[in-house]
Amino acid sequence: MSHPLAGTTIVSLAINLPGPLAASRLAELGARVIKVEPPHGDPLKRVAPAWYAELTQGQEVISLDLKEAIGRTQFESLLAGAQVLLTSMRPSALARINLQGTLRDRGIALVEIVGHDGAEAEQAGHDLTYQAVHGTILAPAMPLVPVADLLGSERAVVATFAALRQRDQGVGYVHERVVLDEAAHAAAAAVRHGLTAPGSPLGGAIAQYGLYASSDGYVAVAAIEPHFAARLAAHVGSTREDLTRAFAAQTTSHWTALGIEYDIPLVAVREPHGAVAEAVFAHPHSASTTNTASME
Numbered sequence: 001m002s003h004p005l006a007g008t009t010i011v012s013l014a015i016n017l018p019g020p021l022a023a024s025r026l027a028e029l030g031a032r033v034i035k036v037e038p039p040h041g042d043p044l045k046r047v048a049p050a051w052y053a054e055l056t057q058g059q060e061v062i063s064l065d066l067k068e069a070i071g072r073t074q075f076e077s078l079l080a081g082a083q084v085l086l087t088s089m090r091p092s093a094l095a096r097i098n099l100q101g102t103l104r105d106r107g108i109a110l111v112e113i114v115g116h117d118g119a120e121a122e123q124a125g126h127d128l129t130y131q132a133v134h135g136t137i138l139a140p141a142m143p144l145v146p147v148a149d150l151l152g153s154e155r156a157v158v159a160t161f162a163a164l165r166q167r168d169q170g171v172g173y174v175h176e177r178v179v180l181d182e183a184a185h186a187a188a189a190a191v192r193h194g195l196t197a198p199g200s201p202l203g204g205a206i207a208q209y210g211l212y213a214s215s216d217g218y219v220a221v222a223a224i225e226p227h228f229a230a231r232l233a234a235h236v237g238s239t240r241e242d243l244t245r246a247f248a249a250q251t252t253s254h255w256t257a258l259g260i261e262y263d264i265p266l267v268a269v270r271e272p273h274g275a276v277a278e279a280v281f282a283h284p285h286s287a288s289t290t291n292t293a294s295m296e
Helices: 018-028 044-045 051-056 070-079 091-099 102-106 127-134 147-168 178-185 201-203 226-235 239-250 252-262
Strands: 009-012 032-037 060-062 084-087 109-114 175-179 209-213 218-222 264-270 288-291
Touching: 009 018, 018 032, 018 051, 018 084, 018 109, 032 070, 044 051, 044 147, 070 102, 070 178, 091 109, 109 147, 127 147, 127 178, 147 175, 147 178, 175 178, 201 209, 209 239, 218 252, 226 252, 252 264
Parallel strands: 009 032, 009 084, 032 060, 060 288, 084 109, 109 175
Antiparallel strands: 209 218, 218 264
């Protein structure tokens, strides 16, 4: 992997999910990331410790109480060598920290992740509420993937590159805002345009694109292109009735092997509990945690 951000230092105040996801990706791209957490830590560490460890791998994790003078002083020292500050809090909370002057004076770009913008900037929200508003949930089932958070994190990575580019062009103070509600709106485009809603082209209307029961589980087939559809018809079937009957007669492993043999997009459907990955890292976890200036 290339490291275009080598030599760049990013200080992150972002907790929960979108910010740490973005920070992890920025670290993968070569940035030095210093993650500053409040004294009570990042809630993500409590609810998903393995994922937290994965997302902070290779970062410097420091606990500071920015409400205390010593914590604020140490935080200012960290900013002295940074090019970007990453945050994920409501605008009013960011304003209370009162960093704008410091960022302007030092030419540090601000990449701010927020839930809403404009008149709704202070409205509370999380991934579930953003998805609910934009129609990417089939109630009462809970979403399996935090789509708004994931897409928002990628937007934050892009915003960081945009901010650094503007700094290179001589822009004095750079402020990029990433809005999770807007990310959720973008993620819902396929639903809005009738592509993935139930009964739509990618929502069950096409026999060659769907889920089918095998003799011991389920398979997913996505043979939309004519050449894939032709291979599926030749080796399995072409109508929904043919496919349903054929898939049910053989095991999932039989069908996945056939998909590989004949180059058909055909895979096993893994149950969510079976897809839980173990926290296995290519390198030993190198994030260091230092507790300084924290107040319990």
